[in-house]
């Protein structure tokens with residue numbers, strides 16, 4: 001019989017910064033919950049709208065297609081959104097700006113000194129989740145660096161997506177420490193920026209499943 005009193009945790013997994021069809025296919029086959037596509041032209045993992053359309057078309061139902069933006073032009077978000085299920089904002093976008101596209105959205109917060117997560121969660125009340133990432137000046141995301149996970153309050157008003165420097169080797173400790181709703185990884189499953197590694201994706205998912213067990 002199912003024990004409804006103590007449901008088993010299942011940490012969701014988002015693979016971010018995909019640029020190649022074979023990586024999308026592998027991530028889906030392995031069981032990733034969400035795939036991130038970087039639409040910020042300054043990224044080493046950036047893709048254009050044409051590539052987004054072709055990659056997004058490979059993704060079946062029940063796998064979330066996430067588009068990453070950094071202080072984007074409205075037109076870019078509107079055109080990309082046709083191929084996306086969720087918008088992820090990494091810049092200084094206000095809550096009103098994020099909501100203005102009429103699509104589900106999450107806000108990435110870089111953990112700079114003094115950031116108050118409780119206040120940020122209130123400021124972004126319309127977000128479906130907060131993605132917490134490492135802070136490095138001049139780099140809006142994909143730093144490959146961790147931050148002090150003990151800064152995350154146990155009870156935040158929003159689901160937490162933990163990002164920043166996660167790898168197959170440290171993700172279990174991250175889950176044990178933070179108990180996030182989801183984990184997000186980019187550099188930790190790559191051989192080069194934008195090129196994912198099947199063995200690393202497999203190892204990452206295995207580590208998450210072991211941590212949840």
Ligand SMILES: O=C(O)c1ccccc1NCC(=O)[C@H](O)[C@H](O)COP(=O)(O)O
Pocket residue numbers: 016017036038040043044045068069070090133140141142143144145163164165166184185186187188
């Ligand atoms: O990956 C990028 O190049 C990037 C550029 C600009 C904004 C966001 C970007 N990535 C965002 C992500 O969601 C990454 O997965 C997240 O920052 C974690 O990256 P990593 O530390 O490499 O796992």
